[in-house]
Amino acid sequence: MTLLSVEGIRSGYGSLQVLSEVSLEVAEGEAVAILGPNGAGKSTLLRTISGLITPTAGAISFDGHDLLAMPAHRIPHAGLVQVPEARHIFPSLSVRENLLVGGTPLPTRAAREAALDDIWRIFPMLVTKRDAPAGTLSGGQQQMVAIGRALMSRPRLVMLDEPSLGLAPLVVRELYEVLRGLVQSGLTLLLVEQDVPVALSLVSRAYVVENGSIALSGTASELRESDHVRQAYLGI
Structure with a gap:
């Protein structure tokens, strides 16, 4: 069953359009990655889904509910939460x-x-x-x-924005083992990650965002074998 559906989203900051006609789906119990270079629009996409940015076009539904009609502070009550880039905990x-x-x-x-x-x-x-x-x-x-x-x-669905950012490789491995256990327990994940090999080791499918659009999508194994992904993101 499709849990999250994003259709034809255009979004950005003021007059700056970052995303153009972005569409994706995440099924219940699935782990999906959003890959791409810095500035491609990956974090903007998560912020748009979370209601922190209002898109200028498109539709977003979660478990059949129209997220664009829902205030941002109510979206966690519907079962969708985000772990922001750089964590943003309350240090004191x-x-x-x-x-x-x-x-x-x-x-x-x-x-x-x-x-x-x-x-x-x-x-x-x-x-x-x-x-x-x-x-x-x-x-x-x-x-x-x-x-x-x-x-x-x-x-029901957790969106993670660059969870490995700034962490030592050993810590990243330990963190991803926890995430793998959560997925195996039935949690749905939508993951933004620049460490492509690490991300593809966890998810079943991925979308590649470049210049604000979906450039490529497929299963993790398909993307590992993609010449474009191998050359641009895996250094092969």
């Missing part, structure tokens, strides 16, 4: 407080506490840091907080 709040912010869509305190227990199981490294200011954590730990905050609302 504790790890626990940062996570509880993500639980706002849940109806009761008991539900938020239950979700918090799940995050401690997913990221056990954060347990000893629960009362520490989030700004004192390492980059990898802060990324765990950002992802945990998104998971707190028990979403």
